[in-house]
Amino acid sequence: MKVLRFIIILILVLGLGFLALCLFASKEVSVERSTTVNASKSVVFNQIVKFNNWKNWNPWLEMDSTVKWDVRGNDGEKGSTYHYMGNKIGEGTTINDGVSDGEMKYLMDFKKPYQFKADGYYKVASEGGKTKVTWYYHQDLKFMERGFMAIMGVGKMLGKQFDRGLELLKTYSEAHADDTAVVGAITDITFPAHTYAAIRKMVKWTDMHQFFMDSYALLGQQVGPRINGPASALYYNWDEANIQADLAACFPVSSNAPFQGGTIAEVPESAGYKMVYVGPYTKNMGAAHSSMMQHVQAAGKTVKLRIEEYIKMPSNETDSNKYETNIIYLVN
Numbered sequence: 001m002k003v004l005r006f007i008i009i010l011i012l013v014l015g016l017g018f019l020a021l022c023l024f025a026s027k028e029v030s031v032e033r034s035t036t037v038n039a040s041k042s043v044v045f046n047q048i049v050k051f052n053n054w055k056n057w058n059p060w061l062e063m064d065s066t067v068k069w070d071v072r073g074n075d076g077e078k079g080s081t082y083h084y085m086g087n088k089i090g091e092g093t094t095i096n097d098g099v100s101d102g103e104m105k106y107l108m109d110f111k112k113p114y115q116f117k118a119d120g121y122y123k124v125a126s127e128g129g130k131t132k133v134t135w136y137y138h139q140d141l142k143f144m145e146r147g148f149m150a151i152m153g154v155g156k157m158l159g160k161q162f163d164r165g166l167e168l169l170k171t172y173s174e175a176h177a178d179d180t181a182v183v184g185a186i187t188d189i190t191f192p193a194h195t196y197a198a199i200r201k202m203v204k205w206t207d208m209h210q211f212f213m214d215s216y217a218l219l220g221q222q223v224g225p226r227i228n229g230p231a232s233a234l235y236y237n238w239d240e241a242n243i244q245a246d247l248a249a250c251f252p253v254s255s256n257a258p259f260q261g262g263t264i265a266e267v268p269e270s271a272g273y274k275m276v277y278v279g280p281y282t283k284n285m286g287a288a289h290s291s292m293m294q295h296v297q298a299a300g301k302t303v304k305l306r307i308e309e310y311i312k313m314p315s316n317e318t319d320s321n322k323y324e325t326n327i328i329y330l331v332n
Helices: 002-024 041-050 051-054 061-062 144-154 156-173 205-226 285-298
Strands: 030-039 068-072 081-086 088-102 103-112 115-125 130-140 186-191 194-204 233-238 242-250 265-269 271-276 301-312 325-330
Touching: 030 156, 041 051, 041 103, 041 115, 041 130, 041 156, 041 285, 051 068, 051 156, 051 325, 061 156, 130 156, 186 285, 186 325, 194 205, 205 242, 242 271, 242 285, 271 285, 285 325
Parallel strands: none
Antiparallel strands: 030 130, 068 081, 081 088, 088 103, 103 115, 115 130, 186 271, 194 242, 194 265, 233 242, 233 301, 271 325, 301 325
């Protein structure tokens, strides 16, 4: 009986102690870490705001080799998501909750091993020719969670992981500090209103070449006399998860009269950015678009339409190194 009584008393004492810990422990977990990176603000921010770039510095990928992850939505824009699942780190989703000048807010929805939600932000700022990066995390705790979090030392553990992540981010960004140098200069523009004769479709990336060839041929037949500008493309949405895009092959035209096989697309006057890219479509074109996206995000803007104007292309230039493309991002 004495042993049983002792066990009961011990359980009561431990239970009361845990309740007392829950009562007096912090009601939240807040972690903030910073570092300084010898690279431009746009290079560093591109690593943060693009979930597809997290593979370059995510500390949890280093901890768990079984992790599988995928990105959905327009990567780098509000609403895009990063879903992960691994044997050691569990399962959850990070959600881009908004991008402004040098800041990305995020939400976290943890599923395994525990279910809870959190939020935070990443901030980058130019500082003495370098870039200061700040990583902040916040989680409100329910009453019983307070005791468990205090016992586990979650804040201290996350702090170490944030330090490691920032170390990896610094190393990668500094090693790729000149990545944007391979593409042209970006200028602010006011894009005039355009009327396009267009053929719009969801197209797999591997099928784009044939789609453009067929579409431009049909457009030439249907609206040839009305064409008053270069062959162009309107990119409404990039679906990286399914390797496809919602786009339109088009020509600017002098009137909005309907035609067979396509539609009229009206693009109103808009503020935007422009880069003149010279070279093959398969070499550095991706870097050009990445540079444009970095510029847009660093300015605190959001993209509403991407346009490519093909000034020199296979139909009028045999040397692919001399292809000339105007890359235009219309922004809010």
